[in-house]
Amino acid sequence: MSARILVIEDDPDITQVVKFVLEEAGHRVFSAPDGASGLCVAHEQNPDLILLDLGLPDIDGAQVARRLTLTSHVRIMGLRAPDDVDHKINLFDLFDSGVEAYMTKPFHPQELLARVNVQLRRSSGCDVTSVGALDISLQDRICLYSGQHLKLTATEFELLSVLVQQPGRVYRRDEIERELWNTEQPRNNSSLDVHIANLRGKIRDLGGYGFIRTVRGIGYAIRVPR
CATH class of the missing domain: 3.40.50.2300 (Response regulator)
Known part of the structure; x- marks a missing residue:
C-alpha cells in the first residue's frame, strides 16, 4: 500500500x-x-x-x-x-x-x-479492528489503545484477538483455551486468569478501565462502548 x-x-x-x-x-x-x-x-x-x-x-x-x-x-x-x-x-x-x-x-x-x-x-x-479506543491489526500484530502502543506478549495478543472477534459476546473459558492452546481438554490451572490479569493491567495503564469484563462461572467479554 x-x-x-x-x-x-x-x-x-x-x-x-x-x-x-x-x-x-x-x-x-x-x-x-x-x-x-x-x-x-x-x-x-x-x-x-x-x-x-x-x-x-x-x-x-x-x-x-x-x-x-x-x-x-x-x-x-x-x-x-x-x-x-x-x-x-x-x-x-x-x-x-x-x-x-x-x-x-x-x-x-x-x-x-x-x-x-x-x-x-x-x-x-x-485489516484493523476497532472497539472503542482500541485498534488492533492482525496482519501487523500491533495494538493501539487511545493512540498509544499497547505492548503485548504473543499470548496476550492472541487472547485479545479472540475477544475482539465479537465485542460484547461472552467467550467461555474452554473456547478461549481451545483458541490459545489448541486443546479440547479444559486446563486445570490459572494460566488464562494470569494472562487476563496482565492484559487488563496493560490496558488500564493506558486509561482503559473495565475494558474486559468477567462473567462469573462462564468466561470473559470485551465491554462494548455505549
Missing part, C-alpha cells in the same frame, strides 16, 4: 530517518521543518497521513492539527519527545485536536512502520 505521507518535524536527523524508512517501504514522503510550512505543504500535496512533531518551534502541535482538520480528513499521528510532560502536552487536548495516535521519540524504525501501516489501513477500512 503506497501512500503520500507528510513529516512535519524540526529535527533534520529524525526527518531523515523517517523519510528513509517510509520511502524504503514504497511511500512518497514530503517534509516540513515547522508548523507554518507544514500547513502549506499539506494544502499543496494532500497527504494520506501526517506525522506531526508535537513540539514545533513556531506553532503548538495541537494547533497545527486543529488547522489541518478544519479543511481535510487527513489522519494525523503525533511524534512526542520523551521530556514532553503532561503540563506541556495535554493528551485530552491532543486527541481532541484531531491527532489519532502518537509515539514517543526515539522509536525503532520497524515500530514506526507498523504504526504507520495501522493508520493507513484504518483509512482504507482494511
Whole structure:
C-alpha cells in the first residue's frame, strides 16, 4: 500500500530517518521543518497521513492539527519527545485536536512502520479492528489503545484477538483455551486468569478501565462502548 505521507518535524536527523524508512517501504514522503510550512505543504500535496512533531518551534502541535482538520480528513499521528510532560502536552487536548495516535521519540524504525501501516489501513477500512479506543491489526500484530502502543506478549495478543472477534459476546473459558492452546481438554490451572490479569493491567495503564469484563462461572467479554 503506497501512500503520500507528510513529516512535519524540526529535527533534520529524525526527518531523515523517517523519510528513509517510509520511502524504503514504497511511500512518497514530503517534509516540513515547522508548523507554518507544514500547513502549506499539506494544502499543496494532500497527504494520506501526517506525522506531526508535537513540539514545533513556531506553532503548538495541537494547533497545527486543529488547522489541518478544519479543511481535510487527513489522519494525523503525533511524534512526542520523551521530556514532553503532561503540563506541556495535554493528551485530552491532543486527541481532541484531531491527532489519532502518537509515539514517543526515539522509536525503532520497524515500530514506526507498523504504526504507520495501522493508520493507513484504518483509512482504507482494511485489516484493523476497532472497539472503542482500541485498534488492533492482525496482519501487523500491533495494538493501539487511545493512540498509544499497547505492548503485548504473543499470548496476550492472541487472547485479545479472540475477544475482539465479537465485542460484547461472552467467550467461555474452554473456547478461549481451545483458541490459545489448541486443546479440547479444559486446563486445570490459572494460566488464562494470569494472562487476563496482565492484559487488563496493560490496558488500564493506558486509561482503559473495565475494558474486559468477567462473567462469573462462564468466561470473559470485551465491554462494548455505549
